[in-house]
Amino acid sequence: NANSINLLERIEVAPTLIYQKTDEKIWNQILNAIKKNNVIEFDYTSNGNTNHITAEPYQLILDNGKTFLFANILPENKMQLFAIFKLESLKVLDGTFTLPKIYKFSQFTNNARLGIFGAEIEKKQYKIKVSGNTQERLKTVKFADDQNADYDIKNNTTTYTFTSTQFDMIFNYLISFTDEALPLEPVELVEKWKAYWQDKIPKIIKKMEIV
Numbered sequence: 001n002a003n004s005i006n007l008l009e010r011i012e013v014a015p016t017l018i019y020q021k022t023d024e025k026i027w028n029q030i031l032n033a034i035k036k037n038n039v040i041e042f043d044y045t046s047n048g049n050t051n052h053i054t055a056e057p058y059q060l061i062l063d064n065g066k067t068f069l070f071a072n073i074l075p076e077n078k079m080q081l082f083a084i085f086k087l088e089s090l091k092v093l094d095g096t097f098t099l100p101k102i103y104k105f106s107q108f109t110n111n112a113r114l115g116i117f118g119a120e121i122e123k124k125q126y127k128i129k130v131s132g133n134t135q136e137r138l139k140t141v142k143f144a145d146d147q148n149a150d151y152d153i154k155n156n157t158t159t160y161t162f163t164s165t166q167f168d169m170i171f172n173y174l175i176s177f178t179d180e181a182l183p184l185e186p187v188e189l190v191e192k193w194k195a196y197w198q199d200k201i202p203k204i205i206k207k208m209e210i211v
Helices: 024-036 134-140 167-176 187-196 198-207
Strands: 038-046 049-063 066-074 078-083 087-096 124-131 148-152 157-164 181-185
Touching (some): 024 038, 024 049, 024 087, 124 134, 124 187, 167 187, 181 187
Antiparallel strands (some): 038 049, 038 087, 049 066, 066 078, 124 157, 148 157
16 A cells, blocks of 8 residues: 555665764664653763763754764753764663754754854854856855855956854865855955965966955
8 A cells, every 4th residue: 555655765865975884772762862852871982082971862963974963961051963973872861851942953053054064153254255167166055044145247256145153164165166266254264265275375366356
């Protein structure tokens, strides 16, 4: 009977090169904790250091073959992303919590669109000027929901302005555009870009026709 087929079986996520195996027992424990809003505790190893964490599990996030837990650490009430394959000795506690109105990862990151990132949750204002073929490449790209694109007919350049929390991801995109992108804001991005492209800066500035 076609009506009895689980709808989820008709949906499939395309496989990716990046794959991190998660322990099935831990995965099921997290799912059960999220369903019932149970507090959990676990050991988490990052950068060679292992910490014992007590947290409220808010959301599971899938990102290009990787799985993450977005959770509120207790008693600090600090939001953090945890790579699920790094969780060990997980226990679901009897204690429960009330899910707040603001609990989604996207709500904390100003709806930035570059996937999971390893950085502080801090919004910055970005302004990036692009030229050449990069303008065509970026026509279907949206760095954040509040993005604006202003086209300069005279110089044939487009300036993108938006807010985001994903500094490292944006920098990686920026340098992939080589001499067809010039960061204008924030200052941290400009300085990091200058250090990376020291030998190309005169060429890029000339291309943008900036005095």
